[in-house]
Amino acid sequence: DVYYPKGLLETDKDVKARFFRETNTLSYENGDVYTGDTINLIRHGKGKLTCADGMVYEGDFVNDSITGTGKFLYANGDTYEGDVANSKRQGIGLYTWKESNDRYYGNFSHDVRAGKGFYTYANGDVFDGTYENGIKKEGVMTWANGDTFWGTYENDCRLKGTMTWANGDTYTGNFQNNLMHGQGIYVWAETGERYSGTFVNGAIVK
Numbered sequence: 001d002v003y004y005p006k007g008l009l010e011t012d013k014d015v016k017a018r019f020f021r022e023t024n025t026l027s028y029e030n031g032d033v034y035t036g037d038t039i040n041l042i043r044h045g046k047g048k049l050t051c052a053d054g055m056v057y058e059g060d061f062v063n064d065s066i067t068g069t070g071k072f073l074y075a076n077g078d079t080y081e082g083d084v085a086n087s088k089r090q091g092i093g094l095y096t097w098k099e100s101n102d103r104y105y106g107n108f109s110h111d112v113r114a115g116k117g118f119y120t121y122a123n124g125d126v127f128d129g130t131y132e133n134g135i136k137k138e139g140v141m142t143w144a145n146g147d148t149f150w151g152t153y154e155n156d157c158r159l160k161g162t163m164t165w166a167n168g169d170t171y172t173g174n175f176q177n178n179l180m181h182g183q184g185i186y187v188w189a190e191t192g193e194r195y196s197g198t199f200v201n202g203a204i205v206k
Helices: none
Strands: 008-010 016-020 025-028 033-039 042-050 056-062 065-073 079-085 088-096 103-109 112-120 126-132 135-142 148-154 157-164 170-176 179-187 194-200 203-205
Touching: none
Parallel strands: none
Antiparallel strands: 008 016, 016 025, 025 033, 033 042, 042 056, 056 065, 065 079, 079 088, 088 103, 103 112, 112 126, 126 135, 135 148, 148 157, 157 170, 170 179, 179 194, 194 203
16 A cells, blocks of 8 residues: 555555644545554554445444444444454344334354344244244244244245244144145143044145
């Protein structure tokens, strides 16, 4: 990088910014503004980046890269606070959706939910389990009304496991489109009656 006395910084990537020594601020020609620690006019240490598209990041920088831990405030109002690497959510963090007020705390890989996580819906529903490519893979879903499901998922829908309703009834078996479908066992809590057999679209087939 080359530093010009008038404050113009031109990098080897042909990205230009003006450097204001008094405030330790880099003002980029694309509208982004960085204020914080620098080494040889490279963002390194703690800082705040305000982007022209409305996104704001405050936290760690390493060799000009958003890497370490920090907080994103996205243009749509969503927030993320946690581990980051190369400008992506990477590691453990908390993501909050502004519109729905849903919250996810857990592992991320390349900006998506991956591995162990805990998703809390604004209505009180909770999923505690594992994710793959941003969708549920396996775990326990607990609804605010007292229903629970433990098992595996496919395309974010229940695939196989045990559903327990708030009244005590249980179903263990296969699912399709979140409905009892295929082979399974249903037990009525009140009477102890038990059915083992085939289900189609949530209904018993006799």
